[in-house]
Amino acid sequence: MKIEIITVGDEILIGQIIDTNSAWMAAELTRQGFEIVAITTVGDREEDIAKALDTGFSRADLLLMTGGVGPTRDDITKKTLCSYFHTELIFDEQVLQQINRLFASKNYPMNELTKNQAFVPKDCTVIQNRVGTAPLLWFEQKGHILVSMPGVPFEMKTAITGDIIPRLEKQFQSADYLKSSFLVSGITESSLAILLDDFETKLPGNFSLAYLPSYGLIRLRLSVRGKENLPEMESQEKKLREALRDFLVAESDEPLESLLGNVMRKERLTLSTAESCTGGNIAHRITLVPGASEYYKGTVVSYDNAVKTSLLNIENETIKVYGAVSREVVEQMAQNVSEKMETDCSIAVSGIAGPEGGTPEKPVGTVWICTQAHRKTVTQKYQFGSSREENINRTTNMAILQLIKMLGK
Amino acid sequence: MKIEIITVGDEILIGQIIDTNSAWMAAELTRQGFEIVAITTVGDREEDIAKALDTGFSRADLLLMTGGVGPTRDDITKKTLCSYFHTELIFDEQVLQQINRLFASKNYPMNELTKNQAFVPKDCTVIQNRVGTAPLLWFEQKGHILVSMPGVPFEMKTAITGDIIPRLEKQFQSADYLKSSFLVSGITESSLAILLDDFETKLPGNFSLAYLPSYGLIRLRLSVRGKENLPEMESQEKKLREALRDFLVAESDEPLESLLGNVMRKERLTLSTAESCTGGNIAHRITLVPGASEYYKGTVVSYDNAVKTSLLNIENETIKVYGAVSREVVEQMAQNVSEKMETDCSIAVSGIAGPEGGTPEKPVGTVWICTQAHRKTVTQKYQFGSSREENINRTTNMAILQLIKMLGK
Numbered sequence: 001m002k003i004e005i006i007t008v009g010d011e012i013l014i015g016q017i018i019d020t021n022s023a024w025m026a027a028e029l030t031r032q033g034f035e036i037v038a039i040t041t042v043g044d045r046e047e048d049i050a051k052a053l054d055t056g057f058s059r060a061d062l063l064l065m066t067g068g069v070g071p072t073r074d075d076i077t078k079k080t081l082c083s084y085f086h087t088e089l090i091f092d093e094q095v096l097q098q099i100n101r102l103f104a105s106k107n108y109p110m111n112e113l114t115k116n117q118a119f120v121p122k123d124c125t126v127i128q129n130r131v132g133t134a135p136l137l138w139f140e141q142k143g144h145i146l147v148s149m150p151g152v153p154f155e156m157k158t159a160i161t162g163d164i165i166p167r168l169e170k171q172f173q174s175a176d177y178l179k180s181s182f183l184v185s186g187i188t189e190s191s192l193a194i195l196l197d198d199f200e201t202k203l204p205g206n207f208s209l210a211y212l213p214s215y216g217l218i219r220l221r222l223s224v225r226g227k228e229n230l231p232e233m234e235s236q237e238k239k240l241r242e243a244l245r246d247f248l249v250a251e252s253d254e255p256l257e258s259l260l261g262n263v264m265r266k267e268r269l270t271l272s273t274a275e276s277c278t279g280g281n282i283a284h285r286i287t288l289v290p291g292a293s294e295y296y297k298g299t300v301v302s303y304d305n306a307v308k309t310s311l312l313n314i315e316n317e318t319i320k321v322y323g324a325v326s327r328e329v330v331e332q333m334a335q336n337v338s339e340k341m342e343t344d345c346s347i348a349v350s351g352i353a354g355p356e357g358g359t360p361e362k363p364v365g366t367v368w369i370c371t372q373a374h375r376k377t378v379t380q381k382y383q384f385g386s387s388r389e390e391n392i393n394r395t396t397n398m399a400i401l402q403l404i405k406m407l408g409k
Numbered sequence: 410m411k412i413e414i415i416t417v418g419d420e421i422l423i424g425q426i427i428d429t430n431s432a433w434m435a436a437e438l439t440r441q442g443f444e445i446v447a448i449t450t451v452g453d454r455e456e457d458i459a460k461a462l463d464t465g466f467s468r469a470d471l472l473l474m475t476g477g478v479g480p481t482r483d484d485i486t487k488k489t490l491c492s493y494f495h496t497e498l499i500f501d502e503q504v505l506q507q508i509n510r511l512f513a514s515k516n517y518p519m520n521e522l523t524k525n526q527a528f529v530p531k532d533c534t535v536i537q538n539r540v541g542t543a544p545l546l547w548f549e550q551k552g553h554i555l556v557s558m559p560g561v562p563f564e565m566k567t568a569i570t571g572d573i574i575p576r577l578e579k580q581f582q583s584a585d586y587l588k589s590s591f592l593v594s595g596i597t598e599s600s601l602a603i604l605l606d607d608f609e610t611k612l613p614g615n616f617s618l619a620y621l622p623s624y625g626l627i628r629l630r631l632s633v634r635g636k637e638n639l640p641e642m643e644s645q646e647k648k649l650r651e652a653l654r655d656f657l658v659a660e661s662d663e664p665l666e667s668l669l670g671n672v673m674r675k676e677r678l679t680l681s682t683a684e685s686c687t688g689g690n691i692a693h694r695i696t697l698v699p700g701a702s703e704y705y706k707g708t709v710v711s712y713d714n715a716v717k718t719s720l721l722n723i724e725n726e727t728i729k730v731y732g733a734v735s736r737e738v739v740e741q742m743a744q745n746v747s748e749k750m751e752t753d754c755s756i757a758v759s760g761i762a763g764p765e766g767g768t769p770e771k772p773v774g775t776v777w778i779c780t781q782a783h784r785k786t787v788t789q790k791y792q793f794g795s796s797r798e799e800n801i802n803r804t805t806n807m808a809i810l811q812l813i814k815m816l817g818k
Binding site for chain 1: 424426427432439445446450451599609617632681690697702706719762774792796
C-alpha cells in the first residue's frame with residue numbers, strides 16, 4: 001500500500017512553521033510497515049488542493065491529508081473535498097454530541113461556528129475526533145482512500161495511532177509484515193555502517209535494514225514482507241545481534257524512558273534526578289511515561305549554583321575548587337538528591353549547553369553524568385556539540401541510557 | 410513568479426529526518442517576495458522524480474530541487490535530469506578545478522567518485538558550488554526554470570542566498586510580502602472567529618488572516634503581498650488589535666518562553682518554579698531559551714508528595730486536608746520555592762496529568778496554577794482534557810502565560 005501525506009497550510013509554504021507533522025506521520029507509518037511515496041504541502045486554495053489530490057491519487061493508494069478543517073474561514077478542506085468527491089454537507093448529530101461532550105468537559109461555551117463542525121460530507125465514513133472538534137473523514141473511491149484529519153499535532157497524533165493505523169491494519173495488513181528493532185549506542189552512523197557491511201552484503205534482497213539516528217542513539221529496523229520469511233528473519237536477527245555486539249542496548253522500539261520505566265517497575269526501584277544543563281528535560285522525558293509516579297519521585301533543577309548549595313547541599317568549596325561542571329559536583333548531586341528524596345537510584349547531570357558559557361578547558365558541550373543504583377556509582381564525562389538543543393537532548397539520552405546499562409538493562 | 414520546492418530523499422519519507430531545508434527556503438524566498446505554491450518530497454527513484462517534475466511544472470514557474478546530487482550510487486538526480494531534459498553528461502573542467510581548490514583547502518584526498526561530480530548535463534547553465542562538490546544546475550525550457558542544488562543544509566543555504574535569489578531578482582520582479590503575528594489566548598478558535606467576523610468581512614480581498622492554534626494559544630497571521638499595501642496593513646493591524654481586546658497577549662511570532670525571558674531581562678527579575686504534573690516541562694521550556702541562566706534559578710519537581718514536604722516544606726497537614734491538587738498546596742509551593750531559591754517571581758503547578766489518578770471531584774485534567782511576582786499572587790484552576798501529553802503542554806503554556814500577564818506583558 002502506497003501512501004502520500006498531503007498537508008494543507010499557507011503557514012508551511014511561507015516557512016513560518018516547520019512541517020514536523022509529516023515527519024512524525026512518516027516515522028510512525030514506516031514503523032508499522034507502510035510505504036510513504038511522497039509528502040506534499042499546498043496552500044489553502046481549492047484548486048491547489050484538488051490538483052494535489054489528483055497527483056496524489058496517481059501515485060498512491062491512500063492519501064493522508066492534514067489541515068484546513070478548523071471552524072474558521074481559512075479552513076476550506078471540507079468544502080473542497082465535497083466538490084472533489086461530488087457530494088454535499090449533511091448534519092451529523094453524533095459529531096455534535098461528541099463536540100458537546102468535549103466542550104462540557106472543558107467548560108467551553110458552545111457557539112454556532114463550532115456547531116458547524118458537525119456538518120460532514122455525505123458520502124464518507126465519519127470517525128469521531130476523540131480530542132478535538134473536527135471529525136476524521138474517510139473517503140473510499142475506486143480502490144483509493146483519502147482520509148482528512150486535523151493538523152493540530154496532538155489531534156493528528158491521536159487520530160493516527162488511535163484510529164487510522166488500527167483501521168489500515170485491519171483492512172490491508174495481517175501479520176504479513178515482519179520487523180524487528182534494535183537500539184544501538186556508542187557508535188556513529190557511518191562506523192555502524194562499516195561494522196555492518198558484511199551483514200548487509202549477505203542480507204537477502206527481500207530484507208531491508210534502515211538506520212534511524214537520533215541524539216546519540218541509532219535505531220535499526222530490520223524488515224521483510226511475507227510471514228513465510230519468519231525462519232529467515234530469526235536467523236538474520238541472530239546475525240545482526242552478533243554483529244552489533246556491545247553496541248546493542250535493547251531489542252525494542254520503545255523510547256528510552258519507557259525502557260527505564262520497565263526496569264524500575266520490574267525491580268521495584270525508585271528514582272530521583274538532579275539536573276543542571278538539561279534544565280528539567282530528563283524529568284520531563286521520564287514523566288512522559290504514563291504511571292511514572294509509581295517509581296519517580298522528582299527532580300531538582302539547579303540552574304543557579306546557589307540552588308545547588310541551598311537545595312542540594314553541594315558544598316560551596318567543591319564548586320569553587322572543581323567548578324560546577326565537574327565529577328565532584330555531579331557525584332554530590334546524585335548522592336544528595338537520592339538521600340533527600342529517599343530513592344534507590346538517581347541521575348545527576350551538569351554541563352555547558354551553550355551557546356554561551358564555554359571556556360578553553362570546558363568548551364560548550366562538556367557534560368558530566370553520574371548515575372547511582374544499588375549503592376554503586378558510575379560517573380562519565382561526555383563531549384557533545386555546539387548546539388544548545390542538541391546538547392540538552394544528547395545529555396538526556398545518555399543519562400537515561402547510563403542508568404539503564406547500570407541496571408543490566 | 411510561482412515556486413515549488415522539491416526535495417529528493419528517502420530519509421524524509423521514512424520520517425528519519427525533518428525537512429527543515431524546505432522551511433528555511435520557504436521563509437527566505439517569502440521574505441524576498443516570492444510565492445511558494447507547493448513543497449514536495451519524493452524518494453530516490455527516477456520515475457517518482459520525473460512525475461514530481463511534471464506536476465511541479467504544471468503549477469509553478471520555477472522548481473527548486475534539492476538532494477540526490479552526491480557522489481554515491483544512490484544519488485540519481487543528475488542522471489534523472491538528463492533523461493528528463495533529453496540531454497547527456499559532459500565533463501566540465503571548471504567544476505573539477507573548483508572541486509580541486511575546495512579539497513586542497515581542506516586537505517581532503519581526491520578520489521574517482523568525487524571527480525565524477527565534474528560531469529554535468531550538456532544543456533544547462535552550470536553554477537559553481539562555493540562550498541561543496543556538486544555544482545548547481547540551472548535548466549530553462551519553454552519559460553520554465555528548474556534549479557538543482559545539493560541537500561546539505563549549509564551548501565543549500567549558500568546557493569540560495571549567494572546565487573539563486575540574486576539571479577531570480579535580476580531576472581524577475583518580486584513583490585514584497587508583509588506579515589504580522591498576533592498571539593491570542595483565553596478564547597477558543599471558533600469563538601475567536603466569531604469575534605473577528607466583522608473584521609474578516611471587511612478585510613480587503615488581497616489580505617489574508619490565518620489561525621494557528623496550539624495548546625491553549627492561537628497565533629494569528631495577517632498578511633498581504635506588495636509593499637504598496639503598507640499603509641493599509643498598518644490600518645488593518647490597528648483594527649485587528651482593537652477587535653482582539655484583552656485576548657491579545659503579544660504581537661509577536663516568538664515562543665511564550667522567549668516572551669517571558671524578554672520581560673525577565675528587561676525588568677531584571679529572577680524566576681524559580683515548582684512543578685508537579687508537568688514533571689519538569691516548564692523548566693525545560695524556560696531553559697530552551699539561550700541565556701535563560703541570567704534570570705532562571707531552577708525548579709523542584711515534586712512528583713511524589715513526600716518531596717513536596719521534604720524539599721518544598723509543604724505542610725503535611727495542608728496536603729492531607731486539601732489534597733496535593735489544591736489552591737492551598739500550589740500557593741505554598743510558589744511561596745516556598747521563591748524563598749528557597751531567593752527569586753522575585755515563581756510559578757507553581759499541581760494537577761492530574763492522567764491517564765490515571767482522577768477522581769469524581771478532581772478528574773484527569775484538573776490543574777491549579779499559582780504565579781507570584783512583586784509580592785503579589787495569582788492562583789487559578791483550569792480544567793484541561795484527558796490526554797497526558799495535552800495536559801502537560803497546556804499546563805506549561807498557561808502557567809508561563811499567567812506570569813507574563815501578571816507582569817503586564
